[in-house]
Amino acid sequence: MTGALVVDASISGAWLLPDEATDPYAEAALQATTARQVWVPALWQLEVGNLLLSAHRRRRIDDAKRRELVATAQALRLRVDRGPVAMTALDDLAARHALSIYDATYLELALRRKLPLATADAELLKAMAAAGVARAEL
Numbered sequence: 001m002t003g004a005l006v007v008d009a010s011i012s013g014a015w016l017l018p019d020e021a022t023d024p025y026a027e028a029a030l031q032a033t034t035a036r037q038v039w040v041p042a043l044w045q046l047e048v049g050n051l052l053l054s055a056h057r058r059r060r061i062d063d064a065k066r067r068e069l070v071a072t073a074q075a076l077r078l079r080v081d082r083g084p085v086a087m088t089a090l091d092d093l094a095a096r097h098a099l100s101i102y103d104a105t106y107l108e109l110a111l112r113r114k115l116p117l118a119t120a121d122a123e124l125l126k127a128m129a130a131a132g133v134a135r136a137e138l
Contacts, residue, residue: 003036003115003116004036004037004038004039004113004115005029005032005036005037005038005039005115005116005117005118005136006038006039006040006106006109006110006113006115006116006117006118006136007029007038007039007040007044007078007117007118007119007136008040008044008103008106008117008118008119008121008124009044009047009048009051009102010119010120010121010124011023011025011026011029011118011119011120012026012029012030012040012044012048012073012076013048013051014026014027014120015027015029015030015076016048016051016052016069016072016073017051017052017055017060017061017069018061018065019060023120025118025120025138026118026120028138029118029136029138031138032118032136032138033076033077033078034077037079038077038078038079039078039079039080039081039109039113039115040078040079040080040081040106040109041080041081041085041105041106041108041109042080042081042082043102043105044078044080045073045080047102048073049070049073052066052069052070052073053066081109081113083112085105085108085109085112089108090104090105090108091104093107093108093111093127093131097123097126097127097130097131098123098127099123099124099127103121103123103124103127104127106119106124107124107127107128107131107133110128110133111131111133115136116133116134116135116136116137117133117134117135117136118135118136118138119135
C-alpha cells in the first residue's frame with residue numbers, strides 16, 4: 001500500500017510501550033513509516049512524551065527504558081505538521097464529534113491534508129466516519 005497517512009498517539013504508543021506491542025494494525029503502521037509519508041500534528045510529541053512519562057511514573061517502564069523510548073520516538077521517520085491550526089476549528093470539530101481537543105487535532109490534520117488516519121480510538125473512529133475520513137489501510 002502506498003500513499004501518505006496520519007497516525008495518532010493510540011497507534012504510536014503501541015509502537016513504543018512493550019506491553020502494548022501486540023496490535024498487528026499498529027505494527028503495520030510502524031512498518032509504513034519506512035515507505036510512506038506518515039504525518040502527525042506537533043501535538044504528537046507532547047502526547048507521546050507524556051505517555052512515556054506516565055508509563056514510567058506508573059512503573060510500567062524504568063527510567064532507562066523511558067529515556068530509550070523517548071530517543072526512539074524522536075528518531076521515528078515521521079513528518080510533523082507544524083502548520084497553524086485555529087483553536088476555533090479544533091473546538092468545532094471536538095464539539096461536533098464529542099472528541100477531546102487532542103483527538104480533534106488528528107482529525108483536523110487528516111481532513112486538511114485529505115489523508116486517511118490510523119487510530120485505535122473508538123470515538124475517533126466514529127468521528128472519522130461522520131467526517132468522511134477513511135481509516136488508513138495498512
